[in-house]
Amino acid sequence: MEKTFPQCGKHAARGDWLPLLRATGADLAALYARADAVRREHCGNAVPIRAIVEFSNVCANDCLYCGIRASNPVPTRYRMPPDDVVSAARQIAAQGTAGTIVLQGGETPGDGDEIAALLRRIKAEVPGLAITLSVGNRPRDVYARWKDAGMDRYLLRFETSDAALFARLHPACTLAERLQCLRDLRDLGVQTGGGFMIGLPGETVETLADNVLLCREYDFDMIGIGPYVPNPDTPLGDQPNAYAGDPDMFFRAIAVLRLANPDAHIPATTAFDAVFPDGRDLALQRGANVFMPNATPGPLRKNYQLYPGKPCIDEDAADCSRCVQARLRALGRPVAQGPSHSLKRPSTGSIT
Numbered sequence: 001m002e003k004t005f006p007q008c009g010k011h012a013a014r015g016d017w018l019p020l021l022r023a024t025g026a027d028l029a030a031l032y033a034r035a036d037a038v039r040r041e042h043c044g045n046a047v048p049i050r051a052i053v054e055f056s057n058v059c060a061n062d063c064l065y066c067g068i069r070a071s072n073p074v075p076t077r078y079r080m081p082p083d084d085v086v087s088a089a090r091q092i093a094a095q096g097t098a099g100t101i102v103l104q105g106g107e108t109p110g111d112g113d114e115i116a117a118l119l120r121r122i123k124a125e126v127p128g129l130a131i132t133l134s135v136g137n138r139p140r141d142v143y144a145r146w147k148d149a150g151m152d153r154y155l156l157r158f159e160t161s162d163a164a165l166f167a168r169l170h171p172a173c174t175l176a177e178r179l180q181c182l183r184d185l186r187d188l189g190v191q192t193g194g195g196f197m198i199g200l201p202g203e204t205v206e207t208l209a210d211n212v213l214l215c216r217e218y219d220f221d222m223i224g225i226g227p228y229v230p231n232p233d234t235p236l237g238d239q240p241n242a243y244a245g246d247p248d249m250f251f252r253a254i255a256v257l258r259l260a261n262p263d264a265h266i267p268a269t270t271a272f273d274a275v276f277p278d279g280r281d282l283a284l285q286r287g288a289n290v291f292m293p294n295a296t297p298g299p300l301r302k303n304y305q306l307y308p309g310k311p312c313i314d315e316d317a318a319d320c321s322r323c324v325q326a327r328l329r330a331l332g333r334p335v336a337q338g339p340s341h342s343l344k345r346p347s348t349g350s351i352t
């Protein structure tokens with residue numbers, strides 16, 4: 001009998017996703033095939049490339065799992081000078097594969113003027129490159145200033161939909177505050193990305209289903225998820241992934257996420273390569289449609305290790321660009337041209 005799946009997830013509930021998150025054998029193969037078909041139907045075969053520049057590892061927060069948390073003395077702290085960030089943006093544009101630069105950094109308080117100036121420079125000096133920013137919770141007026149300066153998109157993962165677990169892991173903020181930031185971004189008309197970690201200590205498969213539902217509820221333009229990888233330099237260092245004995249769960253999660261969010265941009269995140277040598281390739285065949293190679297200058301990469309085993313630490317931006325093209329060729333998936341904005345724009349306005 002042919003397997004049935006919740007119809008693109010719009011009205012699916014936790015109980016609809018749980019059997020899929022527990023699928024094995026032929027049912028699991030059918031789930032992966034269905035997720036790949038939904039991805040092909042809604043997003044096409046071409047893969048948008050977003051090049052990540054980790055432009056600062058300075059962070060005021062102390063999230064319990066994070067390798068660049070403020071109190072971790074291991075990384076040497078850096079902030080890339082604006083000239084170097086613009087130079088990285090030029091290099092990305094010159095390579096011609098990525099249509100987006102993703103500026104990723106720690107969360108630091110302030111009025112955001114320096115970042116606004118940087119956004120303006122990139123827009124003026126590297127026209128045509130879309131800009132995604134990811135620097136944590138900020139006041140709405142700061143997000144608004146950044147949007148005016150040229151920010152196209154913003155990534156802010158909520159990490160878990162379990163408010164109590166969120167509070168244990170994030171001393172500086174609550175889940176409600178994080179979700180308010182996401183609503184602010186959406187209200188401002190910024191293409192908004194949420195997402196979560198798979199297998200945080202203390203989560204259950206029900207949490208995972210609720211994470212998927214929260215993504216559906218917020219109807220994110222982009223959704224980034226990836227396995228939790230314990231970092232020995234953090235307070236969670238000795239706590240294994242909740243699915244350490246069942247690594248298929250990482251791919252069940254991405255497949256179910258695709259069924260629930262057919263037209264979201266879903267990247268094959270770097271953390272998949274930390275748990276499987278070809279993890280990102282597998283994710284692209286099981287629901288993901290976006291690839292995000294690292295374009296951070298080589299010497300800085302060792303100081304932006306959110307978790308151990310992060311790939312591409314010894315490479316540089318040109319290596320990563322060549323690698324992603326070879327991987328996509330092997331999968332028979334062309335590189336998407338242009339910025340590949342949200343498949344859901346224009347914004348539908350405030351989430352109530």
Ligand code: SF4
Pocket residue numbers: 059060061062063066067068069070105106107136
């Ligand atoms: S997860 Fe983000 S906000 Fe938290 S410590 Fe790491 S960089 Fe800072």
